[in-house]
Every structure is written in structure tokens, then in C-alpha cells.
Amino acid sequence: MALLIDIKHPDWMKDDELRSELLGYYPEADIRIGEDPGDLAEIEMLTVSSYQPGEALRYPNLKVIQKTGAGVNNILADGDLPESIQVVRLQTDTSGGEMAEYALAYVLQEQRHLRQYHQQQLRSQWISYPPRRAADARVAVLGLGRIGQLVARRFVDNGFQVSGWSRSLKDLDGVDCHAGSAGLQATIATADYVVSVLPSTGETRSMFNRELFARFKPSALFINVGRGDLVDEPDLIAALDDKLLAGAVLDVMSIEPLPPESPLWLHPGVQLTPHVSGYHLGDAIADIAENYRRLQNGEPLLNPVDRELGY
Secondary structure, eight states, rough: OOEEEOOOOTOOOOOOOOHHHHHHHOTTTTETTTTTOGGGGEEEEEEESSSTTTGGGOTTTTTTEEEEEEEEESHHHHHHHHHSSEEEEEOOHHHHHHHHHHHHHHHHHHHHHHHHHHHHHHHTTTOOOOOGGGGEEEEEEEEEEEHHHHHHHHHHTTTOEEEESSSSSOOOEEEEEEEHHHHHHHHHOOOOOOEEEOOTTTTTTBBBBBBHHHOTTOOOOEOOOOOOGGGOOHHHHHHHHHTTTSSEESOOOOOSSSOOOOTTTTTTEEEOSSOSSSSSGGGHHHHHHHHHHHHHHTTOOOOOOOOTTTO
């Protein structure tokens, strides 16, 4: 029984680096890397960041696919993925905390007019604007799972009014919580900032379309740190052009890396980052080693994915 690491993102994490960390938790484990997998019939657990359709079929005795993050939509979209293979994900406050910092940073940028000042500096202009007060601004967090709650808490702790929306109604201190279709519209309608931390499911894919953008305040900023396929990108561009919202910050896109011909690159209302809002795995690396141990001992795995729900 072997664990194979095949991250496919060497600019983020190299296979051998993760292998070294995992061996620190589980020294006797048979852990291999994508460059040297050995006998593929011996691979029973596969750890990936990116996943290609049909990839699981390369390993005749594969039992588990471990995602190095929360998003598993590209794995579940594989129509050839055998039902016998369990899919598990990581849950870590480390990357969740980083996503909260990311969202807060872009909100504070708007609150203090930093983009305008940078543009004015390029023109040698000296114009001041009164800072917006946090207590007068409302942040809507869509998706109140583990990460969404960290994001919402960060804004509560910084003095913002905070609303939240989720599939099922939550009860969170300092957060005005909503659920359901009517709740989504109510949450968005009053928000100065809309932060999406939603997973990709059949219900959420392309949910940010022209119809929903029409519910935004024209002055609102949209921040997506959830999944890229939640956004109908042509509709977003049209909504920005029609002034249905003021701007968008996208850390995730429907196709990554974003193709050079995408109009998102040069749109004045769009700010892009290359999927970096939640970067480090932190102590969650130990969960990968623990899941491998549990697999060997026939124990229930950590953070299993419900295929019907999509997360």
C-alpha cells in the first residue's frame, strides 16, 4: 500500500517537499512522488491539487483521493471516477485565516481609497478623500462553512456590519444570518461588499449571473475567493459595464491559469490575483498523513466529501 503525491503545481508546492513533511509525521510510510510512482498497482491513496479527468483509472487499486484543499469540484466532475473511491478534502484554519485577511485587505483598500491614491500618484495629483468608517459599511459573506465563518468573524472583529448567507440557516454572534432564495436577495441588497466563499455545486455554479448582479447595490464590490465557476464571467463584465456593481476582485476564475485573451485581464472594474488568497496548508498537512494511517487500518477518514452535496 502506497501514497502517491502528484500536486502538479510546482510553483506552489513541490511533490518532494510535501513528501518530506509527511514523512515527518509518518516516517515508516511508503510515500512516492509523481516523477517516480513505481508500480501503479501499489498506489491506494492519491494526493493532488489539480486533477485530470480519468486520472483515477491509472491506479487499479486506488481507494482514496486526497485533495490538498477544500475545493473538489474538478474531481467530482470526472464521470469516470469509480464510486468505490473515496474523496476527502482538507479543512484548515491556516488557509481560511489567509482568505479572511485577503478579503479584509481588499475591503480596507476601498475604505481608505488606496486605489484612487495610487492612480493619482501616477498623475502627480494631490486630492484627499475622507476614509469610510467600518461601522457604516456592511459586508455580506456568502457561504458560512468553516472558512466563511472565519471570514465573517474577521470583519466583525474589525467593526463592520456583517451579514451572512448559507444553504442552511446559521446562528453566529455578530452576524445577521440568512438562508434560502429570499434570504440571498436580502443579504446582497444591503451589502457594500459581497464576499463569496461558496463551494462549487450544481446549485451554485454560475449563480453570479446578470440576474443576481442586478440585485447588488451599484456601489458594491464583489470579492470571490470561493470557486471560479460560480461566476458567469461574460455576465460579470456586462454587469460592470452597465454599472450594476462598482467592481470585482477575483482570486479564482473559471479557467486557471486565466487565458491571455480573457477580457477580465484589462477590464478597469476587475482586480485579479492568481488563486493565492488561501495559500498555506499549515497543520492540515498532518491530516494527510493521518488519513493514510487510517486507510491502512480500515478506520473512517477525515473530512470525507458528500458526492451529492459536492463538498
